[in-house]
Amino acid sequence: MLTGVKEEKGMAETASTAEGAGHESPDDNKRDFLLYSTIAVGAAGTAMAVWPFIDAMNPSKDVLALASTELDISSIEEGQSITAIWRGKPIFVRRRTAKEIEVAQATELKDLPDPEADKDRVKKSQWLVMIGICTHLGCIPLGQKSGDTKGEFGGWFCPCHGSHYDTSGRIRKGPAPKNLAIPPYKFIDDTNILIG
Amino acid sequence: MSTPTWKNPIVQWVDHRLPIVTFLDHAIVKYPTPRNLNYWWNFGSLAGVILVVMIGTGIMLAMNYVPHTSMAFDSVERIMRDINYGWLIRYLHVNGGSMFFICVYIHIFRGMYYGSYKEPRELLWIIGIFIFLAMMATAFLGYVLPWGQMSFWGATVITNLFSVVPFFGEAIVQWLWGGFSVDNPTLNKFFSFHYLLPFIIFALVFIHLWALHTHKSSNPLGIEVQGDEDEIPFHPYYTAKDAYGFGVFLIVFLGFTFFAPNFFGEPDNYIEANPLVTPTHIVPEWYFLPFYAILRAVPDNFVDIWGILPVIIPAKTAGVIAMFASILVLLVLPWLDTSKVRSAKFRPTYFWLFWLFFIDTIILGYIGAKPAEGTFLLIGRLATAYYFLHLVIFMPLVGKYEKTKPLPDSISAAVTAGGSDAKEGS
Numbered sequence A: 001m002l003t004g005v006k007e008e009k010g011m012a013e014t015a016s017t018a019e020g021a022g023h024e025s026p027d028d029n030k031r032d033f034l035l036y037s038t039i040a041v042g043a044a045g046t047a048m049a050v051w052p053f054i055d056a057m058n059p060s061k062d063v064l065a066l067a068s069t070e071l072d073i074s075s076i077e078e079g080q081s082i083t084a085i086w087r088g089k090p091i092f093v094r095r096r097t098a099k100e101i102e103v104a105q106a107t108e109l110k111d112l113p114d115p116e117a118d119k120d121r122v123k124k125s126q127w128l129v130m131i132g133i134c135t136h137l138g139c140i141p142l143g144q145k146s147g148d149t150k151g152e153f154g155g156w157f158c159p160c161h162g163s164h165y166d167t168s169g170r171i172r173k174g175p176a177p178k179n180l181a182i183p184p185y186k187f188i189d190d191t192n193i194l195i196g
Numbered sequence B: 001m002s003t004p005t006w007k008n009p010i011v012q013w014v015d016h017r018l019p020i021v022t023f024l025d026h027a028i029v030k031y032p033t034p035r036n037l038n039y040w041w042n043f044g045s046l047a048g049v050i051l052v053v054m055i056g057t058g059i060m061l062a063m064n065y066v067p068h069t070s071m072a073f074d075s076v077e078r079i080m081r082d083i084n085y086g087w088l089i090r091y092l093h094v095n096g097g098s099m100f101f102i103c104v105y106i107h108i109f110r111g112m113y114y115g116s117y118k119e120p121r122e123l124l125w126i127i128g129i130f131i132f133l134a135m136m137a138t139a140f141l142g143y144v145l146p147w148g149q150m151s152f153w154g155a156t157v158i159t160n161l162f163s164v165v166p167f168f169g170e171a172i173v174q175w176l177w178g179g180f181s182v183d184n185p186t187l188n189k190f191f192s193f194h195y196l197l198p199f200i201i202f203a204l205v206f207i208h209l210w211a212l213h214t215h216k217s218s219n220p221l222g223i224e225v226q227g228d229e230d231e232i233p234f235h236p237y238y239t240a241k242d243a244y245g246f247g248v249f250l251i252v253f254l255g256f257t258f259f260a261p262n263f264f265g266e267p268d269n270y271i272e273a274n275p276l277v278t279p280t281h282i283v284p285e286w287y288f289l290p291f292y293a294i295l296r297a298v299p300d301n302f303v304d305i306w307g308i309l310p311v312i313i314p315a316k317t318a319g320v321i322a323m324f325a326s327i328l329v330l331l332v333l334p335w336l337d338t339s340k341v342r343s344a345k346f347r348p349t350y351f352w353l354f355w356l357f358f359i360d361t362i363i364l365g366y367i368g369a370k371p372a373e374g375t376f377l378l379i380g381r382l383a384t385a386y387y388f389l390h391l392v393i394f395m396p397l398v399g400k401y402e403k404t405k406p407l408p409d410s411i412s413a414a415v416t417a418g419g420s421d422a423k424e425g426s
Helices: A002-021 A028-055 A061-065 A098-106 B009-017 B020-029 B039-062 B072-081 B086-113 B122-144 B149-164 B169-177 B184-215 B234-259 B286-297 B302-306 B317-336 B348-368 B374-401 B411-425
Strands: A069-072 A081-086 A089-095 A127-131 A154-158 A163-166 A171-173 A185-187 A192-195 B032-034 B231-233
Touching: A028 B086, A069 A081, A069 A089, A127 A192, B009 B020, B020 B234, B032 B234, B039 B086, B039 B184, B039 B234, B072 B086, B086 B122, B086 B234, B086 B286, B086 B348, B122 B149, B122 B184, B122 B286, B122 B317, B149 B169, B149 B184, B149 B317, B169 B184, B231 B234, B286 B317, B286 B348, B286 B374, B317 B374, B348 B374
Parallel strands: none
Antiparallel strands: A069 A192, A081 A089, A089 A127, A154 A163, A163 A171, A185 A192, B032 B231
16 A cells, blocks of 8 residues: 555656746646547547447347238239238238329429339239328328329329429429338249248 | 537537537547556446436337336346347346446445545535435336236335335335336336436536536545646547546446346346235345345344334335435435544554445345344444444544545546656566
8 A cells, every 4th residue: 555655746846847937848748648548549439338228229239030021912902902011011912993093194394393214113013012101201102002192293292382393203392302112022932922 | 618619610619509519629638637547446437328228228128128016027128038138138238237337336335445435526426426326216117017926026125115104104115116016007107207307316416517517526646736736638538538447347347247147137037927926035136236235134123122213114114214314324424424634544543434335235235145143133233333433433533533644635646756766666
């Protein structure tokens, strides 16, 4: 213990000498180096220690495990739509009629606020799979049920602020800036799709 | 206290309106500290750091823990398996609890060895004992939450302790349970209180620090600071010393967390609570073992043998009273210790008594982990008797009759003499 006391005394003397000399001590470079390297290592260590706590608030493994949804589409007739849920969001799946496909494919890109060809929005032209959330402020557009108003372009119509989507789910009129988003999905076989 | 001016205009602007920078400057930068504090003085600030770690990890755990009997156990397993770094956060919390008690026990024994609790720091010590009591309550409540077998049966045993209260015992226990056994209402309120108490501890720590900063730290020599030559500013000397100690502590803490995370735990608590099956051998967490040993040491017929109030106090009450008394007696330790000399360095008799008391608590801890029968029970009873003998009989007597060694004139005198001796020796 006496040794410890002696060292502290030693430190006290050194410190007062350094202060008295006013940054002229030849040790100053060494001290600056030690100070800055200590701060750097400490900051890096703190960042690494904080990361697990931040990451713990990211989606957990069991949430991610439910992040894809398999869907049987065999019962959907032509001209019908269903709404599925994927990651808590509505997914519009529509089996389009030949006329709807034709209209969608014939639309000129220059007529579109968010130009995108119909073939880029579907994997099989008959099946349109979209996230059913208006790109304006997140409402769910009408047009899924047979009685719903489908807007001026025969696709979907958002009742909140009047955005009109066409038969390819592209924005045509109203405040929404983008087309209805396409989720990642693939056809497992002819009648089943895997979303996510 | 003159108000300093700060070079940085923003700091000056804030400090003029809310002198928080000045306060911190007084409390942890310029704060005058005895120049001879040794490493045993690290454990107070370490305990404070762990409190913050416990609150931080606890808040993270509460984000995913479900306080319901049907989901609590599974939600803890989900934290361990599915939450990103959930295993790390939970193991930090679990082992942090043990580290907290290790630091606080060292902190308490340091106070006992160096007589830190003596005038004028009695209240500082008493607040510390209240912090210790709040910690024990928090630790017990927290241990129930994972809803394993030890959680459930520990909760059952400890809540049943209150059944010894005369006349109202059963009503109190039912009130604690919120029903007729440890069940969902119990778990719910335990979770609520487990979340509340750390913040009360946090507040108590500030009162503890307030009292500390009123008369400043004691020191290994136990003599009063007499002037500037006896003190050094807290920063950089003790910030550096505390930081170094913190680094060493982290090696131990993280060593357990990463390499032996269940070292302090009971395997039985990884079995989900079953109200119909009691584990064959119930033991509390290690930090409760000495008190558990005292609880079981008192014979059932103790009161009958001695003929003390046999009507009012039922037989099994004596053990419960002894257990609570073993902690509460510490509240009056500043008055039980009659010696004017603080540090055991200058008290040759107390020096040995201190270490005997320390060994006695270790023995009690060992006995607490063993079944209460045969030789273990006998040793437990002797150790319990010695525990109280030390505090209630020896402390006052030794203080009166002990011939103490001469005290040094001042801290700096002792330090200078020791320093020059050491230099001459080498």
